[in-house]
Amino acid sequence: xxxxxxxxxxxxxxxxxxxxxxxxxxxxxxxxxxxxxxxxxxxxxxxxxxxxxxxxxxxxxxxxxxxxxxxxxxxxxxxxxxxxxxxxxxxxxxxxxxxxxxxxxxxxxxxxxxxxxxxxxxxxxxxxxxxxxxxxxxxxxxxxxxxxxxxxxxxxxxxxxxxxxxxxxxxxxxxxxxxxxxxxxxxxxxxxxxxxxxxxxxxxxxxxxxxxxxxxxxxxxxxxxxxxxxxxxxxxxxxxxxxxxxxxxxxxxxxxxxxxxxxxxxxxxxxxxxxxxxxxxxxxxxxxxxxxxxxxxxxxxxxxxxxxxxxxxxxxxxxxxxxxxxxxxxxxxxxxxxxxxxxxxxxxxxxxxxxxxxxxxxxxxxxxxxxxxxxxxxxxxxxxxxxxxxxxxxxxxxxxxxxxxxxxxxxxxxxxxxxxxxxxxxxxxxxxxxxxxxxxxxxxxxxxxxxxxxxxxx
Numbered sequence: 001x002x003x004x005x006x007x008x009x010x011x012x013x014x015x016x017x018x019x020x021x022x023x024x025x026x027x028x029x030x031x032x033x034x035x036x037x038x039x040x041x042x043x044x045x046x047x048x049x050x051x052x053x054x055x056x057x058x059x060x061x062x063x064x065x066x067x068x069x070x071x072x073x074x075x076x077x078x079x080x081x082x083x084x085x086x087x088x089x090x091x092x093x094x095x096x097x098x099x100x101x102x103x104x105x106x107x108x109x110x111x112x113x114x115x116x117x118x119x120x121x122x123x124x125x126x127x128x129x130x131x132x133x134x135x136x137x138x139x140x141x142x143x144x145x146x147x148x149x150x151x152x153x154x155x156x157x158x159x160x161x162x163x164x165x166x167x168x169x170x171x172x173x174x175x176x177x178x179x180x181x182x183x184x185x186x187x188x189x190x191x192x193x194x195x196x197x198x199x200x201x202x203x204x205x206x207x208x209x210x211x212x213x214x215x216x217x218x219x220x221x222x223x224x225x226x227x228x229x230x231x232x233x234x235x236x237x238x239x240x241x242x243x244x245x246x247x248x249x250x251x252x253x254x255x256x257x258x259x260x261x262x263x264x265x266x267x268x269x270x271x272x273x274x275x276x277x278x279x280x281x282x283x284x285x286x287x288x289x290x291x292x293x294x295x296x297x298x299x300x301x302x303x304x305x306x307x308x309x310x311x312x313x314x315x316x317x318x319x320x321x322x323x324x325x326x327x328x329x330x331x332x333x334x335x336x337x338x339x340x341x342x343x344x345x346x347x348x349x350x351x352x353x354x355x356x357x358x359x360x361x362x363x364x365x366x367x368x369x370x371x372x373x374x375x376x377x378x379x380x381x382x383x384x385x386x387x388x389x390x391x392x393x394x395x396x397x398x399x400x401x402x403x404x405x406x407x408x409x410x411x412x413x414x415x416x417x418x419x420x421x422x423x424x425x426x427x428x429x430x431x432x433x434x435x436x437x438x439x440x441x442x443x444x445x446x447x448x449x450x451x452x453x454x455x456x457x458x
Contacts, residue, residue, distance in 0.1 A: 027063045027084040028091040029128040030056070034120055036103045038253065040079055047250055052081055055207050058242045059097070060090020082128075091127050097207055097235075098125045106199060123206075177262040185233060185266040187240050189226040190219055191259045200254050201226050208232065208239040227264075237263045 249256035
């Protein structure tokens with residue numbers, strides 16, 4: 001099953017938790033726990049994200065690299081890793097394949113007497129949802145349609161060979177896996193180094209549900225090859241297609257190499273496929289027969305429909321002919337009425353046009369007469385204004401001459417008054433001088449008289 005993990009589980013992770021991409025990108029977060037002990041020892045823990053990335057990349061494209069999300073102890077127990085897939089389908093395929101896988105080595109299984117694995121020994125993987133959700137059931141492993149199923153009419157070897165040809169591996173492309181009389185199908189693994197043994201080969205197929213049997217066989221080119229049977233036989237084609245022409249191993253504990261995987265079908269699978277092909281052929285024949293009967297029934301229905309349509313067309317044609325005759329009669333009547341109305345309208349238009357033309361001519365003559373009358377009046381007004389201007393100029397000239405005459409008389413009057421004033425002043429001076437002379441004579445006379453009186457008194 002696919003387990004959906006509430007987002008609150010990721011909220012409690014430490015700061016090393018990778019930040020979730022934006023909602024617009026819609027990536028899917030995958031959380032993983034219960035890794036093999038050999039993966040989480042201190043000296044191997046640095047390569048854990050690379051191991052996880054190599055496993056998850058077989059199910060779909062990742063967004064960034066996996067990150068260690070939480071650590072609870074020095075021995076790696078409780079360690080959680082997080083990764084992001086671009087699509088939910090890839091994440092669900094990873095969960096469906098990896099969830100519950102027994103992560104113990106052969107030695108660990110033997111040490112425990114081959115007992116069933118505990119929950120802490122099973123690989124745990126879950127999709128982190130944006131809100132709490134109930135676990136949902138995925139398609140069961142047995143009998144489900146594999147995403148890397150063998151192409152129709154061939155084996156996965158053809159698909160693998162087409163991919164290898166693009167990488168330029170001529171030897172892998174030219175190799176054809178041999179036919180086998182074995183009962184069960186298996187995966188033929190080629191290209192692994194001499195340092196590899198059965199445990200390293202089993203490691204490759206952990207993500208596909210584990211192996212049921214591994215047989216080392218001689219190989220003409222690589223000296224050794226392996227025939228691998230999986231616990232989940234339905235994953236053979238997908239596993240072969242996923243691992244073919246891929247680099248595996250970590251280069252440290254497991255020597256890194258490029259392997260070639262081929263799905264070799266056993267007698268049981270070939271017989272099953274032949275039976276499926278026969279059933280498919282029979283199904284197609286039955287469908288063809290049903291289609292033929294359906295086509296005959298449809299043809300009869302179409303014939304009846306066509307007959308009814310033909311009768312309906314004939315009836316419609318008769319009705320259409322009557323309607324056309326009626327329409328033609330109505331059309332001629334309408335044309336006659338329209339012609340009469342057009343003639344009346346044309347007569348009214350001509351009469352209206354004549355009246356408008358006469359009215360226009362009358363207004364034109366009135367306007368010409370009015371312009372002529374206004375021109376005469378304007379000419380008379382200008383003549384009167386010119387005469388008035390001449391009279392005003394003459395009056396102004398006479399007023400100017402009168403003003404000049406008046407000015408001249410005023411000047412003469414002023415000159416006369418000035419002479420009279422000067423004469424009066426002169427006479428006043430002479431009178432004053434005479435008065436001064438008489439006063440001086442009177443004073444002298446008075447002084448003589450006083451002098452004489454003084455003398456007489458003496």
